[in-house]
Amino acid sequence: xxxxxxxxxxxxxxxxxxxxxxxxxxxxxxGPFATDMYxxxxxxxxxxxxxxxxxxxxxxxxxxxxxxxxxxxxxxxSDATGRRVVLWxxxxxxxxxxxxxxxxxxxxxxxxxxxxxxxxxxAGVVVGRAVVSDxxxxxxxxxxxxxxxxxxFLAPLLAPILGQLVIxxxxxxxxFGTLALAGVGMLLAxxxxxxxxxxxxxxxEPGLSRLxxxxxxxxxxxxxxxxxxxxxxxxxxxFTYIGGSSLVxxxxxxxxxxxxxVMFAANAAGMAVxxxxxxxxxxxTGPRILVAIGVGVAALASAGLLxxxxxxxxxxxxVAWPWAAFALVVASGGFVIPGTTALAQEAGRRAAGTAxxxxxxxxxxxxxxxxxxxxxxxxxxxxxxxxxxxxAYGLAVLSVLAVRRRERAAGRRRFGSG
Numbered sequence: 001x002x003x004x005x006x007x008x009x010x011x012x013x014x015x016x017x018x019x020x021x022x023x024x025x026x027x028x029x030x031g032p033f034a035t036d037m038y039x040x041x042x043x044x045x046x047x048x049x050x051x052x053x054x055x056x057x058x059x060x061x062x063x064x065x066x067x068x069x070x071x072x073x074x075x076x077x078s079d080a081t082g083r084r085v086v087l088w089x090x091x092x093x094x095x096x097x098x099x100x101x102x103x104x105x106x107x108x109x110x111x112x113x114x115x116x117x118x119x120x121x122x123a124g125v126v127v128g129r130a131v132v133s134d135x136x137x138x139x140x141x142x143x144x145x146x147x148x149x150x151x152x153f154l155a156p157l158l159a160p161i162l163g164q165l166v167i168x169x170x171x172x173x174x175x176f177g178t179l180a181l182a183g184v185g186m187l188l189a190x191x192x193x194x195x196x197x198x199x200x201x202x203x204x205e206p207g208l209s210r211l212x213x214x215x216x217x218x219x220x221x222x223x224x225x226x227x228x229x230x231x232x233x234x235x236x237x238x239f240t241y242i243g244g245s246s247l248v249x250x251x252x253x254x255x256x257x258x259x260x261x262v263m264f265a266a267n268a269a270g271m272a273v274x275x276x277x278x279x280x281x282x283x284x285t286g287p288r289i290l291v292a293i294g295v296g297v298a299a300l301a302s303a304g305l306l307x308x309x310x311x312x313x314x315x316x317x318x319v320a321w322p323w324a325a326f327a328l329v330v331a332s333g334g335f336v337i338p339g340t341t342a343l344a345q346e347a348g349r350r351a352a353g354t355a356x357x358x359x360x361x362x363x364x365x366x367x368x369x370x371x372x373x374x375x376x377x378x379x380x381x382x383x384x385x386x387x388x389x390x391x392a393y394g395l396a397v398l399s400v401l402a403v404r405r406r407e408r409a410a411g412r413r414r415f416g417s418g
Contacts, residue, residue, distance in 0.1 A: 020131075021147065023193025027087065028128035028148050030182045031121025032155035034098070035063055037163035037179070041172035048172070051107035059114045061368065066118020067125075068364035074119075075126035075357025076214060080206035082198050083127050083134070083353075087190045090123030095183025102176035117179075122364075124186065125152055126356040133345045133352035134197035142287045142342035143279050150275035150338055152360075156242060157268035157330075161261070204351065214354050224347040226403045228359055230291065231340035233396035235363045236370045237298060237389045238333055241326055243371030247379035253319040263323055267330040274334025287339035288403075294335030295400050299393040301328035306390040309382040322382060329389065336396075 038045065039060070046056040070090070078086040097117035104110045132144045166175050204210060218224050245264075249255040255263070278290055305325040308317070341359060348355025370388070377384035 019193035020135075020195075021144065023189040024128045024131065024144075024148060025151055026182075026189045027091070027124040027186050027194065029151040029155050030179070030186055031067060031094070031118075031124045032152045033159045033182075034117065034121060034179050035067070035156045035159065036060060037159040038167070038172050038175040039160050040164050041167050041175070044167075044172050045110075049105070049107040049110055055107050055111070059111055062111050062115045063118040063121075064364055064368040064371075066115040066120075067122045068118075068361045068368065070119035070122020071126040071357045071364065072122075072361035073357070074123040075130060075353040075355075075360070076204075076211045076351075077206075077353070078123075078127050078130055078198070079204045079214070079351055079353040080210070082196055082200075082203065083131050084190060084194065084196045086123050086127050087194065088187070090120040090127075091183055091186040091190060094120035094124075094186065095180050098176050098180035098183055102173045102180060122360070126360045127353065129341065129345060129356035129360070130353040131194060131197045133349045133356070139283050139286065141345065142282050142338070145342040145345065146275055146279040146282060146338035148338075148341075150271065150278075150334055152337070154268055154271055154275070157264065157271070161265060198353075211354075214351050215358065218348050218351065218355055218358060221347065222406060224344055224355065226399060226406060227340050227344035227347060228362065230295065230396050230399040230403065231337065231344065231359065232362055232366050233392050233399060234295065234298065234333065234336045234340070235366045237302060237329060237392035237396070238337075239367035239370040240373065240385060240388045240392065241329060242367075243373070244379065244385045245326060248382055248385050249319060249322065251379050252315045252382055253322065255319050259319075263326070267327050270327050270331035271334045274331045275338065276334075278335055278338055282339075282342075287342045290335040291339035291343070292400050294332040294339065295393065295396045298329045298332035298336065299390075299397045301325045301332070302386065302389040302393045305329075305382070306386040309386040313381065313383065315382065329393075 042056045043053060045059070046053050049056070074086055074090060094117060097113045097120060100113040101110060101117065104113060128148055129145065132141050132148070136144065163175050166178055204214060246260055249260055249263075250257065274294075278287075282290060302325065305322060308321055308325070344359050345352060345355055348358075370392075373388055
């Protein structure tokens with residue numbers, strides 16, 4: 001496959017190639033998928049590695065820290081070196097680190113391998129977004145982001161289900177054997193379907209002394225950062241749901257593990273549906289209005305969840321009420337996540353890799369902080385979780401309104417305004 005970049009296509013019918021989309025889905029999706037694929041086997045992991053449950057749980061944190069750090073470092077690196085060289089290196093390291101996780105006999109090496117695995121996985125997420133920004137104009141890029149961003153957030157929802165299938169028929173080590181094979185698949189995807197999208201004349205100078213000013217320039221860009229903030233608020237609410245819903249619903253409402261699995265899968269399916277709708281209509285509406293709709297629905301649903309927690313502190317009502325609220329919040333992500341990704345990437349496309357790294361890295365850091373936050377206040381009540389989610393989506397609403405005021409004041413017509 002030639003390394004020379006294809007020319008960006010500018011026009012209403014411009015679309016990514018048939019090879020590019022499946023290749024980017026694989027490269028961007030495997031990393032988030034590896035986050036919690038083995039979560040149901042954490043007790044077995046602790047026994048096998050002769051360690052404690054707390055250390056086994058720490059392997060999730062190590063991966064998330066690596067995933068966030070990898071995005072922050074490797075996105076800007078790809079602005080200097082080109083996209084493919086970063087993808088080649090990171091997918092190779094991911095495969096090797098996954099294999100080490102599969103065969104390691106002790107907890108310290110397993111923790112280190114998970115951290116390295118996360119660092120390598122971050123490149124796929126962030127460089128995939130940068131490739132799309134390099135090649136395609138705003139509305140077409142937004143449609144592609146609808147696929148990639150949804151995969152990033154759906155993967156942690158679906159991974160435990162697939163992981164349980166692997167564990168049932170083998171052991172937790174084969175989860176990481178499967179991920180090692182997926183790493184080889186990512187290498188093939190880079191070779192087969194992802195061109196070099198950043199020609200030498202558009203690359204930035206390498207080095208930390210150049211990277212920090214580039215990040216600072218984007219951080220001072222209000223148009224870019226306001227869209228990032230909307231996405232961060234939505235991510236905080238989303239990861240609070242992932243981290244707290246299981247214990248809250250099973251402890252407070254008496255939901256069985258089997259019913260919770262059904263609810264979790266149904267909510268993930270709802271997000272898949274809204275993400276598909278986003279892809280189908282974003283070329284006509286633009287992403288901005290879809291982001292506003294998604295944020296509004298999530299804010300109303302989380303406000304309803306807060307009202308339920310205040311009015312029924314002893315959880316005497318049906319579990320269907322919190323389930324419905326969670327379903328609406330998760331489904332809204334199919335509009336909010338790809339929409340804010342597209343808008344922020346458009347605003348920061350002069351340094352697409354750095355822009356993607358700030359977005360993705362900060363989202364993962366927020367997720368790592370939000371996931372255990374409600375646990376600080378205990379899981380015997382819905383109230384702490386509802387407060388965090390309502391606060392996060394309330395801030396998202398305020399951020400959307402701030403974006404609208406800024407754009408009206410600037411008097412600019414943006415592709416995201418429909």
